[in-house]
Amino acid sequence: MTDGTMDGRSGRGDAGSDRRLIVGGGLAAALLAVIGAAGGWVLAGDQKPPVTPPVEAASSPTPSARPTPSPSRGRPTPAPVTSSAAPSPTSGFTVPDLVGMEFEEAREELRDLGLGWQLVFGSSGSSSSVRSTRPAAGTPVKRGITVVLNVAGAAPPNEVPDLIGDSCEEARAELVDDGFTPRYPSGRSGTVTAQDPEADTVGRWNDVVSIWCGAAPSDDESP
Structure with missing residues (x-):
């Protein structure tokens, strides 16, 4: 009975020893892997693993590459201010110089130009010469307007x-x-x-x- 008991214990003890050996072998293998990796870094010159640059730094353009916005981009460009002369109401001629003429002669000259006339006589005197006109001589006019002839003497x-x-x-x-x-x-x-x-x-x-x-x-x- 004694031999049987001892054999049974001996069998269980051998199985437990086998399990301890397997676990210990696994730990040893993991430790060797860590040591090997560390040794590889040492043999490589103690280099540090590459560090991925931040996303912001990789995606941000350099200041020199940033396009300079145009001041007028997105806004309508105002039209240049130009000064244009008003259309001339004339027909290409001006009031002639009639001062000093006899009023009948001045009247005929206005008629030849296609202009009307109005005679305004003075209150006294016998002079029949034109002393002034309205509009004045040299004024641009168009055909059909009336020019007032101021006569120096009475009618x-x-x-x-x-x-x-x-x-x-x-x-x-x-x-x-x-x-x-x-x-x-x-x-x-x-x-x-x-x-x-x-x-x-x-x-x-x-x-x-x-x-x-x-x-x-x-x-x-x-x-």
Whole structure:
């Protein structure tokens, strides 16, 4: 019985020893691996393992590579300020110098240029020369405007023409040429049937002459 017991213990003891040997061998192998790795670093000159640079440093561009923003990027560029002269209202000519001319001669020159005229006479004196104009000489003008002729002396005498039987338009033109101002109490169509003042009446430049066109004046319209 004693031998059997001893053999049984001896068998269990051998199995436990085998397990301890296996565990110890595994620890020894792991230790040798660590020592080998350390020895490799030593043999390699005690080099340190590479360190990965920070993500920020790797992704950040250098200051010199940063594009310089343009001050006008994203904004509309203002148009350059330019000064443009206003369109000229003229027809390519200016008021002529009429000062010192006889007013009838000055009037004809304005008519040839396609300009109107208005005669303004003084209160006294016999001078018929132009003393000033409005607009003044040299002023750019366009065709059709009226130029005022200021005459130095009073309006000279003027004889009223005979207009009976003329068309209203013909009578108007004759009165203007002779220096009178026409007036149309009955309208401006037809022929002249009456006038006031009558023909050959001596008046003055700029006097008003009334003409009745198309019908004789009624009692209410007669001068």
